[in-house]
Amino acid sequence: MKKSIKIIGSGFSSLAAACYLAQQGHNVTVYEKNATIGGRARQLKKDGFTFDIGPTWYWMPDVFERFFADFNKKPSDYYELIKLSPAYSVYFGEREFITIANNLDEIIATFETIEKGSGAELREFIDEAKSNYDIAIKDLVYRPGESPIELVTPQTMMKMGQFFGNISKDIRKRFKNKKLVQVLEFPVLFLGAKPSDTPSFYSFMNYADFGLGTWHPKGGMYNVILAMETLAKELGVTIKTNSNIEKIGVKDGRATHLVVNGSTVEADVIVTGADYHHSETLLDEEYRGYSEKYWEKRTFAPSSLLFYVGFDKKITNTEHHTLFFDTDFDIHAKDIYDIPKWPEEPLFYASFPSKTDNDAAPEGCEAGIFLIPLAPGLEDTTELRDRYFEKIITRFEKLTQQEVKRHIMVKESFCVNDFVKEYNSYKGNAYGLANTLFQTAFLRPKLKSSKVKNLYFTGQLTVPGPGVPPALISGKLVAGLVAKHSFKDNKTTEIPSL
Known part of the structure; x- marks a missing residue:
């Protein structure tokens, strides 16, 4: 049955949901509060320069391929994809x-030159990843998180111990060199939690990194939105x-309308x-599924x-993506997750x-x-922003051996x-809820x-989690639930006479 479906927001998950729901034959309208679409993945153009405001990493190309294939399309029908070579570099000090x-x-060869025996360890680690x-x-993240039973498969039963270990310990058992450890812990940061709080099973991010590579859509990530x-x-x-x-309007326990710029839809x-x-x-309090106390207790990504x-x-001595791990990672992590404060000597990333x-x-x-x-x-504050720009740009000049400030x-x-103003983001988070053990799947x-x-949610605070590929998957999952539940939700129940 064709339905009128209204979608709030135009980020990756909303656009994905819109595509799948339209494919089902529904009448779909997307509402974006800002002047341009894309949500966190918008674009900034100024004086001939073009910047992706949000995501800059294109990982898991197979997820994008699977999304477009669902509509008998390919990414190449819409944008050119370039595999970065090298993928990225990591600074640990001057000329280091x-x-x-x-x-x-080649990555295995690099590891071996830094720590003898680490090449073989890395190959085995990536095979497991x-x-x-x-x-x-290819399977679990395409399940909607309705029940813990979704996680019970012959394959996951064999991996059950990995849900209770953590990435940090696993890596340190295999690798002793601190630089190699940091390189291997980096990919799970996309999941929004400390490596020590991220289940071992999420080593699949290391395969996404070393196995599938780092890509760049010509024109930037915004071209994927377009x-x-x-x-x-x-x-x-x-x-x-x-x-x-x-406002999201509710009548008789059912979502019935939106108030958009003062008008009812x-x-x-x-x-x-x-x-x-x-x-x-946007709902009256009685219709909210989660209390303020619930949100206060969640572990949010940074x-x-x-x-x-x-x-x-032109900037020299850097790659398309460059990480700067020249200060203490553990101290910065504590400043994010344990005792939240502005870090004294932050790690940073440049693209x-x-x-x-x-x-x-x-x-x-x-x-x-x-x-x-x-x-x-x-x-x-403006003062804090200025102070931290001075911190990192001074370090950038020293580490990469070049003068850039006056340029x-x-x-x-x-x-x-x-983040609060533009995206109504809870506490200004950038990546949603972290994927910790107790914030996974169901x-x-x-x-x-x-x-x-008839009210559904999609995106980085729900299933499957933070990141662009999970956002595409989230849109598909919510469209599947609409197809599964909406007819049932609209059935009226006849009340027997007493």
């Missing part, structure tokens, strides 16, 4: 860095920007890809302080898309994106206050409201 190649054999990847990404917009419109989806949702089904906590504040910087010269993509900067110039992970909910043409920043906030019929 490790370059990660674009293939496993691939096994986990095949179980997780591809999904094109696909959605081809499927008949209507997308409306500058459309702020003020009727709906048979509502799907929200906005921040889960914020989405529930927020970020981001800088978008245009240089009037230079114009090294791969000439259109990202004017000729002879470089576009740079700098990111410092932060605890969500911190004080955010800055463009500088914009984005931090906790912006233990995450549900895709389907427990209190309101």
Whole structure:
């Protein structure tokens, strides 16, 4: 039965849900509060420079392929994909860095030169990680988190011990060199928690890194958003920007309408890809599935302080993606997760898309994106932003042996206050809920409201978790639940006479 489905937000999960629901034959409209689509994956253009505001890493290309294949399409129908070579580099001090190649054999050789015997250990570790990847990404993450039974398969039973171990211990059993340990712990940071709090099973992220490689969509990650917009419109989806949702209306326990810019819009089904906590504040309190106390107790992935910087010269001694681990990782992690505060000496990350993509900067110039992970909910002021930019850019100059400060043409920043303002993000988090043991699968906030019929949630605070590939999967999962439950939810129950 064709339904009128309204979707809140236009990030990866919302656009994915829109495509699948339109494919089912429904009348789908997407509402975006900002002037441009993309949610956290929007784009900044200034003075000839182009920056991805949000995600900059393209991992798990098979998930993108699977998404487009569901519509008999390929990513190449919409954008050009470039495999980065090398994938990235990691600085540990002045002239002290490790370059990660674009293939496993070369990475193994690099490890072996740093720690004798580590090459063989790495091959065995990645073989195990691939096994986990095949179980997780090809199967488990495509389950909607409705029941713990979803996790019980012959394959997962064999891996059960890995749900109770942690990545940090596993890596340290195999590798002694601190630099190699940090390189191997890096991928799980995308899951939003400390490696010591991340179950061993999530080593599949190491296979995503070393096994599948790091890619760049020409034009940036925003081109993936534009591809999904094109696909959605081809499927008949209507997308409306500058459309702020003020309320989710409920009648007789069923979601019935949205209040958009002061006007009421009727709906048979509502799907929200906005921040889960914020989405529930759009409901009257009696219809909220999770209390404020619940959200306070969750482990959130970090927020970020981001800088978008245009240089009037080319930057040397860096790759497209470069990590700066020249300060103590454990101390910075404590400042995010244990006793939240601004870190004294933060680790940071830099991306230079114009090294791969000439259109990202004017000729002879470089576009740079700098990111410092932060605890969500911190004080955010112009003075703090300026102080931390000075910290990292001074270290950047020293580590990469070049002068860059006086070559800055463009500088914009984005931090906790912006995540709240632009995305209604809970405490200004950037990546949603961390994937810890007790925030995995059926233990995450549900895709389907427990209190309101025909109301669904998608995105990084629900199943399967943070990151762009999981967002695509989340959109597919919620569309599947709409197909499974919405007819049942609309059936009326005849009350017998007494």
